[in-house]
Amino acid sequence: MHNFVFHNPTKILFGQGTLEAIGPETRIWGKRILLVYGRSSLRRNGLYDQILASLRTAGLEVAEHGGVRANPLLSHARQGIREARARQAEVIVAAGGGSVIDTAKAIAAGVPVEHDVWKFFTGKKSLKTALPVITVLTLAASGSEMNSGMVLTNDATREKFGFGHRLLHPKTSILDPQATYTVPPDHTVFGAVDAISHLLEFYLTAADPDIPVQDRMMEGLVENSMTACRRCLRDPRDYSGRANLMWTATLALNGLTAAGLGRVGFPMHLIEHSLSALYDIPHGAGMAVILLGWLRAHRTALAHRIAGLGRRLFRLTESDPLLAADQTIARFADWLADVKAPLTLADLGIAAAEIPHIADNTRGLARIWRLAEYSPERVASILLHCLGSDGQQTTMNRSNTSHQGAPGGQCGEESDISP
Amino acid sequence: MHNFVFHNPTKILFGQGTLEAIGPETRIWGKRILLVYGRSSLRRNGLYDQILASLRTAGLEVAEHGGVRANPLLSHARQGIREARARQAEVIVAAGGGSVIDTAKAIAAGVPVEHDVWKFFTGKKSLKTALPVITVLTLAASGSEMNSGMVLTNDATREKFGFGHRLLHPKTSILDPQATYTVPPDHTVFGAVDAISHLLEFYLTAADPDIPVQDRMMEGLVENSMTACRRCLRDPRDYSGRANLMWTATLALNGLTAAGLGRVGFPMHLIEHSLSALYDIPHGAGMAVILLGWLRAHRTALAHRIAGLGRRLFRLTESDPLLAADQTIARFADWLADVKAPLTLADLGIAAAEIPHIADNTRGLARIWRLAEYSPERVASILLHCLGSDGQQTTMNRSNTSHQGAPGGQCGEESDISP
Numbered sequence: 001m002h003n004f005v006f007h008n009p010t011k012i013l014f015g016q017g018t019l020e021a022i023g024p025e026t027r028i029w030g031k032r033i034l035l036v037y038g039r040s041s042l043r044r045n046g047l048y049d050q051i052l053a054s055l056r057t058a059g060l061e062v063a064e065h066g067g068v069r070a071n072p073l074l075s076h077a078r079q080g081i082r083e084a085r086a087r088q089a090e091v092i093v094a095a096g097g098g099s100v101i102d103t104a105k106a107i108a109a110g111v112p113v114e115h116d117v118w119k120f121f122t123g124k125k126s127l128k129t130a131l132p133v134i135t136v137l138t139l140a141a142s143g144s145e146m147n148s149g150m151v152l153t154n155d156a157t158r159e160k161f162g163f164g165h166r167l168l169h170p171k172t173s174i175l176d177p178q179a180t181y182t183v184p185p186d187h188t189v190f191g192a193v194d195a196i197s198h199l200l201e202f203y204l205t206a207a208d209p210d211i212p213v214q215d216r217m218m219e220g221l222v223e224n225s226m227t228a229c230r231r232c233l234r235d236p237r238d239y240s241g242r243a244n245l246m247w248t249a250t251l252a253l254n255g256l257t258a259a260g261l262g263r264v265g266f267p268m269h270l271i272e273h274s275l276s277a278l279y280d281i282p283h284g285a286g287m288a289v290i291l292l293g294w295l296r297a298h299r300t301a302l303a304h305r306i307a308g309l310g311r312r313l314f315r316l317t318e319s320d321p322l323l324a325a326d327q328t329i330a331r332f333a334d335w336l337a338d339v340k341a342p343l344t345l346a347d348l349g350i351a352a353a354e355i356p357h358i359a360d361n362t363r364g365l366a367r368i369w370r371l372a373e374y375s376p377e378r379v380a381s382i383l384l385h386c387l388g389s390d391g392q393q394t395t396m397n398r399s400n401t402s403h404q405g406a407p408g409g410q411c412g413e414e415s416d417i418s419p
Numbered sequence: 420m421h422n423f424v425f426h427n428p429t430k431i432l433f434g435q436g437t438l439e440a441i442g443p444e445t446r447i448w449g450k451r452i453l454l455v456y457g458r459s460s461l462r463r464n465g466l467y468d469q470i471l472a473s474l475r476t477a478g479l480e481v482a483e484h485g486g487v488r489a490n491p492l493l494s495h496a497r498q499g500i501r502e503a504r505a506r507q508a509e510v511i512v513a514a515g516g517g518s519v520i521d522t523a524k525a526i527a528a529g530v531p532v533e534h535d536v537w538k539f540f541t542g543k544k545s546l547k548t549a550l551p552v553i554t555v556l557t558l559a560a561s562g563s564e565m566n567s568g569m570v571l572t573n574d575a576t577r578e579k580f581g582f583g584h585r586l587l588h589p590k591t592s593i594l595d596p597q598a599t600y601t602v603p604p605d606h607t608v609f610g611a612v613d614a615i616s617h618l619l620e621f622y623l624t625a626a627d628p629d630i631p632v633q634d635r636m637m638e639g640l641v642e643n644s645m646t647a648c649r650r651c652l653r654d655p656r657d658y659s660g661r662a663n664l665m666w667t668a669t670l671a672l673n674g675l676t677a678a679g680l681g682r683v684g685f686p687m688h689l690i691e692h693s694l695s696a697l698y699d700i701p702h703g704a705g706m707a708v709i710l711l712g713w714l715r716a717h718r719t720a721l722a723h724r725i726a727g728l729g730r731r732l733f734r735l736t737e738s739d740p741l742l743a744a745d746q747t748i749a750r751f752a753d754w755l756a757d758v759k760a761p762l763t764l765a766d767l768g769i770a771a772a773e774i775p776h777i778a779d780n781t782r783g784l785a786r787i788w789r790l791a792e793y794s795p796e797r798v799a800s801i802l803l804h805c806l807g808s809d810g811q812q813t814t815m816n817r818s819n820t821s822h823q824g825a826p827g828g829q830c831g832e833e834s835d836i837s838p
Contacts, residue, residue: 001596001662003434008427014679015422177420210659213643213666220635227631240629243420247632247679256675260433260666 002208002262007166008255010146014175014247016239019050022093022136023058025172029132030090032061036080036104037095038068042138045182051095051136063087065107071276071283072099074118074154077106084111084131094135094170097191098142098283101135102150105168108133109150118154121161123368130167136174139183140246141191141284143198143253145173153277159364160277162269175250177242185233188245189339190284192229195249196222197268197287199257200295203309204302207262218257219312224248226335233339265371268294271379274361281348288341289348293386295329344388355383421627421681426585427674429565433594433666435658441470441512441555442477444591448551449509451480455499455523456514457487461557464601470514470555482506484526490695490702491518493537493573496525503530503550513554513589516610517561517702520554521569524587527552528569537573540580542787549586555593558602559665560610560703562617562672564592572696578783579696581688594669596661604652607664608758609703611648614668615641616687616706618676619714622728623721626681637676638731643667645754652758684790687713690798693780700767707760708767712805714748763807774802 013021026033033055042048055062065080084092084107094104108131110117119125137145144150149164183191199218206214225248231241251257258264268290275286295306303321310316310328318324333343342348350358359376366374432440445452452474461467474481484499503511503526513523527550529536538544556564563569568583602610618637625633644667650660670676677683687709694705714725722740729735729747737743752762761767769777778795785793 001434001659001666003437005430005432007430011424011426012678013424015420018422211663212646213640213663213670216639216642217636220639221632223635224632240420243679244630244632247420251632251675256670259431260662 001211001213001260004259006255006259008146008169009171010169010254011172012146012175012250013172015243016176016178018174018176019047019136019179020054021172022051022134022174023054023056023060025174026055026060026091026093026134027058029134029171031059032063032087032089033091033093034063034065034080034084034087034089034107035093035095036065036068036100036107038066038097038100041182042066042095045179047095047136047138047179051093055093061087063089065103068096068100068103070099071153071160071280072103072151074106074152074156077103077110077117077152080104080107081110081117090131092131092133094133095138097137097139098144098151098194101133101137101142101144101170102152104133104135105130105144105150106152107131109165109168118152120165121152121154121163121368127165127167130165133168133170134172134174135170136176136179137246138179139187139191140180140242140249141194143195143250145170145175146250146254149253151273158277158361160273161365161368162273175246177239177246180242180246181237183232183236185236186340187282187284188232188236189229189341190282190288191249192225192245192284192339193288193291193336193341194284195225195245195252197272197284197291198253199225200291201266201268202258202261202264204298204305205265205267207264208260209305211260214257214260215312217251219309221248221252221257222309223313225252229339265374266369267371267374270362270365270369270371270374271358271382273365274358275348275350278354278358278361279348279350285342285348288336289343289345289386290382292329292333292336292343293382293384295332296385297382299325299329345383345386346388352387355380358383420630420632420679423678425674425678427565427588428590429588429673430591431565431594431669432591434662435595435597437593437595438466438469438555438598439473440591441553441593442473442475442479444593445474445479445510445512445553446477448553448590450478451482451506451508452510452512453482453484453499453503453506453508453526454512454514455484455487455519455526457485457516457519460601461485461514464598466514466555466557466598470512474512480506482508484522487515487519487522489518490572490579490699491522491570493525493571493575496522496529496536496571499523499526500529500536509550511550511552513552514557516556516558517563517570517613520552520556520561520563520589521571523552523554524549524563524569525571526550528584528587537571539584540571540573540582540787546584546586549584552587552589553591553593554589555595555598556665557598558606558610559599559661559668560613562614562669564589564594565669565673567674568672570692577696577780579692580784580787581692592669594665596658596665599661599665600656602651602655604655605759606701606703607651607655608648608760609701609707610668611644611664611703611758612707612710612755612760613703614644614664614671616691616703616710617672618644619710620685620687621677621680621683623717623724624684624686626683627679628724630679633676633679634731636670638728640667640671640676641728642732644671648758684793685788686790686793689781689784689788689790689793690777690801692784693777694767694769697773697777697780698767698769704761704767707755708762708764708805709801711748711752711755711762712801712803714751715804716801718744718748764802764805765807771806774799777802
């Protein structure tokens with residue numbers, strides 16, 4: 001186990017009826033607040049009214065900055081910073097998913113400084129202070145509600161970069177699973193895939209292989225992401241399913257799973273950030289495709305590790321590491337197909353001819369994240385595995401589960417067949 | 420999943436060489452410190468000199484309160500409170516295991532108030548403020564380094580009570596696995612058993628059975644306690660074994676495993692507290708015996724839950740719940756015997772005739788912990804299962820592992836035999 005610092009001071013209020021605590025929890029930190037939210041769902045499902053009522057009952061002055069979209073934009077965060085300054089906001093309250101929370105964090109970081117907030121993302125400035133952030137989570141996915149990270153897309157340069165600092169841990173995050181009842185099936189799946197991708201980035205790129213504490217935790221969380229997602233698709237109002245998916249996604253990226261692993265690189269996210277920066281696809285949709293392609297590209301180099309995962313997760317009995325690794329990848333592909341996640345770049349509407357363009361876009365973030373080993377050439381070679389035409393195309397094990405709005409998978413793998 | 424609040428602000432510095440951070444980490448909180456430690460091991464293994472050097476280099480004024488013993492005494496904590504006041508200590512630094520850390524917490528809680536510190540334990544006073552506590556952990560066991568709890572024994576009344584409050588979270592805890600290299604085999608085992616007992620209390624008394632997130636985490640930590648303990652017995656200087664045992668024990672009781680379970684009762688600890696209050700045995704030794712007895716006493720009532728645990732942990736394939744539960748209990752008994760933990764009250768030097776006396780001693784804590792369902796009669800009936808004579812005595816599966824200092828087991832169960 002590598003040395004690590006673990007320090008996560010975010011207070012989590014989890015469960016039914018916790019939403020009403022948003023007023024009192026915010027009041028601890030200030031009186032004038034900026035409420036950040038998305039486009040329409042918060043008003044549609046009634047959460048907006050509940051949150052505003054609690055904030056006003058607590059005697060808070062509420063300014064608003066709505067309209068955050070998926071793959072949140074730097075330009076919109078900059079507007080929020082201006083709004084927060086104009087209203088002399090003391091606290092930023094985020095009500096939404098990862099995009100909303102990340103925008104709120106960018107505003108919290110940007111308000112106290114004279115320079116542009118993007119300089120934190122490019123490493124040109126370091127963070128010294130930030131306004132307090134409080135969150136109400138409405139989507140189980142990013143883990144931003146209990147971590148110090150944020151991701152924004154620079155709409156001028158088409159760069160999607162991430163930045164993290166301990167001052168960006170939300171002070172309090174309110175996690176009411178009922179607030180996710182109205183998340184549509186496709187975004188429920190994208191959220192589960194996002195959590196799985198965080199876990200597998202850590203699991204498969206850990207510098208130290210002797211980490212059974214973290215391994216068991218990550219395997220359990222991957223399993224729960226898959227099973228809880230299925231429950232939520234079967235019944236979107238299954239409280240326990242929503243609760244398990246929500247807490248799983250939070251724990252997947254709150255620092256615990258990474259503690260002790262040594263340097264972890266986030267190479268899958270490196271590539272997906274370019275996909276969603278260039279084509280504005282949902283992050284989780286992109287991650288489903290990159291995850292499968294990345295696993296296939298590393299089936300030999302990481303055969304033992306992938307096989308070990310499959311033996312734990314899927315109780316595989318195959319003793320040959322390469323065969324077991326291929327079976328593991330096939331099981332993930334089956335699950336992704338079953339929940340109707342996209343499986344190939346074509347499913348995302350991205351042509352093979354785009355690969356050089358995507359690979360080139362990863363340069364900037366690879367430099368900032370110090371992933372020198374991920375040259376555009378290597379990224380392109382991984383993206384070739386996302387075409388679903390590398391000899392692994394077989395019949396799919398599709399279930400009868402059916403839901404609207406998710407891109408349909410067009411390719412998959414059959415268990416027990418190695419290419 | 421039940422509603423919960425999770426808020427654990429303790430900063431963990433984990434790994435080799437982290438000990439030297441004790442000075443700078445303490446300096447954040449004040450200049451005059453009281454260093455609390457145990458009896459001899461800290462000086463013997465050189466840690467005392469390293470800690471003192473770091474504290475002095477950081478320019479701190481160090482007063483000392485050594486001599487904490489296992490099952491730490493209220494009278495000794497009271498002396499520490501007087502010492503801390505006399506030296507106007509601003510920070511309490513604990514260097515030791517759970518007993519030392521709990522004593523430090525009691526001093527931190529007791530210094531600012533005029534009343535006696537025991538009133539917190541009996542629920543007669545509520546905590547409003549406490550001095551900051553910093554810890555250097557030297558024993559993987561109690562989890563006190565990352566939680567808000569403390570346990571003391573009132574030497575006048577022979578009551579061993581626990582108390583917890585969010586203000587008692589250590590500010591920083593330094594976890595260097597090398598600091599546990601010199602822990603002897605018996606106490607290594609007792610520490611692992613302590614961690615397992617925390618996990619199984621939660622696992623088996625959770626009010627909500629639909630908690631797969633927590634279940635997978637707890638199963639993983641139980642497995643790691645058992646495997647890491649064996650590694651440490653084979654080679655006390657196996658860094659990875661010590662690291663895994665240390666981080667496992669911390670995670671077992673830092674609030675994460677209990678979050679979402681609903682009310683958990685700690686009935687096994689209720690009974691063990693009386694054992695170690697009356698007979699001054701190591702807590703982990705008592706827990707080994709109580710754990711086995713409690714499992715046997717609940718083999719029917721909790722058959723499904725115990726069987727589920729065994730299927731995950733030991734890959735049992737038995738489909739009948741009662742048979743699978745008995746196999747699970749037998750596997751725990753085998754492991755305890757293998758690591759030479761005590762298995763019966765007799766192994767602890769406690770006669771069967773003492774049972775009424777022990778059961779009667781549980782009254783006070785049962786009242787404070789609101790475990791009304793644990794009457795002395797019920798406690799006595801559980802203790803009867805700790806005699807090892809309830810028809811389950813069979814040949815033991817003892818390994819050749821041999822170490823000094825642990826009470827030897829005299830009874831066990833054979834796998835796959837149900838009584």
